[in-house]
Amino acid sequence: MRTLAEWLSYQERTHPREIELGLDRVRAVWEAMGAPRPAPIVITVGGTNGKGSTVAFIEGMLRAADYRVGCYTSPHLLRYNERVRIEGEDASDEALVASFERIETARGAIPQTYFEFGTLAAIDLMSRAGLDVAVIEVGLGGRLDAVNIIDADVAVITTIDLDHQDWLGGDRDSIGREKAGIARAGRPAIVGEHRPPAGLMDALGGIGADVVASGSAFWATDVPGAGDWRWSHSDGTVFDLPRPRLDAPVQIDNAASAIAALHALGPRVDVSADAIRRALAGVRVPGRLQRIAEHPLTLVDVGHNPQAARALAAWLDSTPRRGKLRAVYGALADKDVGGVIEALVDRVDHWYLAGLERDTPRGLPSAALAATLAAVRPTADGQSFEDVTSAWQAARAEAGDDDVLLLFGSFFVAAAALSHRT
Known part of the structure; x- marks a missing residue:
């Protein structure tokens, strides 16, 4: 038996590279584990910035509406356990160790990176938790990131800017095409970027995703004199909302994308305006101002x-x-x-x-x-x-x-x- 610290040290040594994009290895191990789905509904969140906050808003809104929710985010700040959160609680050492043991048995001789081990553990633990919704943050890029073995019901792409150019390309168009890869044909793809690059929109069109874009399908606007804001949708839905407890103007954009993701699920989830308001007032994310x-x-x-x-x-x-x-x-x-x-x-x-x-x-x-x-x-x-x-x-x-x-x-x-x- 290994402790969690020993497992993590082992994972850092078992693959020669810290980052090795591609889905073949991780998919093979996932299938050997029975191809578990983390929850009946899966929302995947990618983008350059704002991913963690958007995940937290989606989680908070769903939990305020009494849904059982699990989240996978990375990297962690203080404890590895932060990466897997089920019903608001970080995964225990014991749960993670048990999952790593299952992954080790399933993988045989197939090498896995540190991130791939963690992604499989998150999927495994969430699939065993009887969740209603799983919210999964992309680690790097999208198309070839390990989380993309799961077909999301809704994909959210928060922003597109220059980062990880060695892996994703040297311009916003190239990066946008990579991040578009988390979308699926005929399923909603929420675009929170105000001025999305053509590469992102072209790639989403090529996939056949149902694009729901900020500024054309939904809007976040100030309410004059009230200090609050309004979320509205092209279908006529309107919510008057308080400003998020999370500081910085960009958090309204992240909250707007989160609402759009839940709205896109239609009758599959019922999240009231009151639940949204309570989440905006309560959600905090460490390390964001x-x-x-x-x-x-x-x-x-x-x-x-x-x-x-x-x-x-x-x-x-x-x-x-x-x-x-x-x-x-x-x-x-x-x-x-x-x-x-x-x-x-x-x-x-x-x-x-x-x-x-x-x-x-x-x-x-x-x-x-x-x-x-x-x-x-x-x-x-x-x-x-x-x-x-x-x-x-x-x-x-x-x-x-x-x-x-x-x-x-x-x-x-x-x-x-x-x-x-x-």
């Missing part, structure tokens, strides 16, 4: 690509502050660090650049971040640190009560902040 201290205000965000950085900039512009913005930033080597810095450099008063090479082989050292910062803005005020903890300590030591501390970038930054907050 999460407040972890008030004096000074300290925020943690997993925004790690230019689109996410632009959303952060928009939130900062809409949120008054009296003091300085001090940013603790760490990144992985495959990210567009220059694009992230460019989006925020006019808002940040002082940068605390944290090396992540101790956390992961993919982590950038602080010297690389400093070089990019200097290239983008030679006059920028910044310091380099070996890790997130030391960068955060320096930021706190220099911050006044009116300042804002923003710890952002990689999930490794968010994990360090949430595990060491005081």
Whole structure:
């Protein structure tokens, strides 16, 4: 018998590559396990940004309407167990270990990546839980991501922007085509992107999906003077709603896509306006502009690509502050660090650049971040640190009560902040 930690260590060694896209291996093992379906209704959520929040909104709305729901998301922040959530509770060590044992028996000599093991475990555990709906987040891309072995009843594509270009292509059209692969012929595909690339829309048309796009099939609009917003659909459905508890303007777009996904299921689910309102007021997602201290205000965000950085900039512009913005930033080597810095450099008063090479082989050292910062803005005020903890300590030591501390970038930054907050 292995502990969960031992299983995860084993999975990291059993395949020579951390990422190996393709469905043949994982499908073969899934079929050897009996090809379980995680729930009678499956919603798959892909996109560049907003996936985790959209999953949380769908889950919250369904649970508020008394449906039994399971979710699969990645990566995790503090514990691997966070990746599989059934009826609002993280999977236990024991449940995950038992599932990994079943997968190991079924796979024989077929190699599986760390992510493929996790995807199969999520499907296995959800299929045994008597769920009504499973909500599954795509890990990377869509067409060749392991979760795509499941035919979703509804596919949601939140946004399309540049990220993971080495795997998905170097432009929005190429990335959009890859992400369109989670859709199925004759089934709804929700497009939350306001200006979707032609590659995405062409690919969805080629698949034969029933495209339900923001701005043409459904809308999220402000209600003048009320501070609230309205969701409306081309079929005449209208909901007047409170703003989500999750901060940042982009969360309304994520909530709108979640509502559109449930609406697309028609009579298969009955989620009232009241259930939607309760979910909007209650849903929280760790690491999404999460407040972890008030004096000074300290925020943690997993925004790690230019689109996410632009959303952060928009939130900062809409949120008054009296003091300085001090940013603790760490990144992985495959990210567009220059694009992230460019989006925020006019808002940040002082940068605390944290090396992540101790956390992961993919982590950038602080010297690389400093070089990019200097290239983008030679006059920028910044310091380099070996890790997130030391960068955060320096930021706190220099911050006044009116300042804002923003710890952002990689999930490794968010994990360090949430595990060491005081």
